[in-house]
Amino acid sequence: MGSKQLEQHFLLGGWRRVENTFNWPRLWRKISGNRFNLLILLVIIALSPPFFFHFRLRHFQQMQLKSCGWIANPPLVCAHGGDSINAFPNTMAAYHSALLARVDCIEIDVSRSADGILFALHDRDLQRVSANHTARVGFWSKKDINELDASLHFPGVRDDQKVPTVEDALMLVSNRVRLVILDAKVGPPLYEKGLAKDILAVVEKTNCFNCIVWAKNDPLLREVSRLSPDTSVGYIIMKDPTTGLRSNVLRMKTAKVVGVYHPLIDEKLVRLLHGRSKKVFAWTVDDLVSMRDVLSNQVDAVVTSNPSLFQQLMDDTRIQCLEEGFLLP
Template sequence: MSVRTAAASTAVAAMLGVCVSLPPAQGQASAAGSAPEVFAHRGASAYAPENTLAAVDAADALGIDWVENDVQLTKDGVPVVMHDTTLSRTTDAEEVFPGRAPWAVGDFTAAEIARLDAGSWFGPRFAGAGVPTLARYLHRVERNRQKLLLEIKSPETHPGIERGTLRVLREEGWLDPGHVRQRLVIQSFGAESVKTVHAQRPDVVTGFLGTPAVADLPSYATFTDQINPSYTTIGADYVAAVQRLKGAHGKPMRVNTWTVNDAGKATEVAGFGVDGIITNNPDVVRDATR
């Protein structure tokens, strides 16, 4: 992790109520390249409400470089950070806006979504945590010097989301060479969405969420750099088949698998040779695979 001190990590963790498992001291980690990268799924979502700034900070407190999050568009075209296509599960939208079922993200303006509590469902200490705009989320990730795996969510229900997302990334400085080379990946379950991102910003690293047939992998390699499948759908042979190909930027394709939350399964998929593991419990996965 980039220059984190144990004291700072412990302090932030205490503030969030996180049980910290600190990363190994320098010189004690396993050999470079032997352990998969760890991605905090929707932030460290085992310890703080998913896709909130608190979850970003929880990942930071645990010493995790990479955070994953989801982006959607509001009714007025503002990218916001939210996983579900409806607001019901992780906010108080039903109480604040009764009668507006099914409470779809795209049916509310950014100002309306800003009124919602996205933390109380997880625990009382997170009461009042908001749904961050993508811009606000980027500010926090930047402040923490973290990296971002950004999922374009449900692109079929948000026409133009790729352009809108790239616009905010550009405005917030996340499309400069340093971010593009080392700190940003954009992924989606929608192949057409990934193709769109690649066409609009060919320099950006992209990932496809899913498990295409091995015979189809060469076609994916023309527009993406990563194949990011569920851990339940892969084995060592599949991972090797992906990694034998060169992706859109001429480098070996990577495999980041999801969502692995226990040590035993993390050890198993690490044995498949995956490049990364996406997890709600990033400390558990990190410690199991180092």
């Protein structure tokens, strides 16, 4: 075999080895597959920003709705015992301060004295102002209570800081706010005996048509409803101080308002109660973090000792929401 033939033999053999090494149809399919995969990848890359933007926008809108949704139907601002930050709770000074702040609602504590007079007073506040840590309103007479003066606790306040009767308190506030909550306190020695009748008597005497009675004592509320079906009542949801268990959420069909201890409030609870045509009132909400929480859960009213702080938070949040493009429905 000549050198030229030998060269052709080796070249032909090498080409055959190359042909055997590379399966051209399979290689073409692989290249075509890679092109298809590359095309899919390019499509995914092209579509990712719009999808990402869509989901980010949706998440933002959901968060914005949670933070700003209350604006269309803002909760009532209820002053707990009046403006209890700037005056002693349940005094005329506290009520005057709350009225100046233009609150929507005032909560008044209702306790009965030893001689059957209803005072705007809580055992806790009686103990504080009397410096008697075991004092109970039910064992104090009208004369004893009238001698109390809370001005030592708020020396800079010039308004009356005596303890008013519930009648006097209602005469001052009932026609100047949208709602009055009478928070009935059941205590010794008579407990709820005759208390419903006494409360209804003062409500009727003062023509407090915007009064609602609530209490931590369901039998008292049922008695109020029995004696006066037209009087609005509300029951309380809270944690049992001994067991830590939450009280039943759905009870008393006739009650249109439920006062809920604010740490227990979430969207599910609000949705459940609203589904039963009951309004949710959060109590007692005094710090900014808790105020934001109850706002985002879209409760119907917020009972607070610091109504001005809550009003300022609502104003600031409303401005921020509108600046961020939140649209009212």
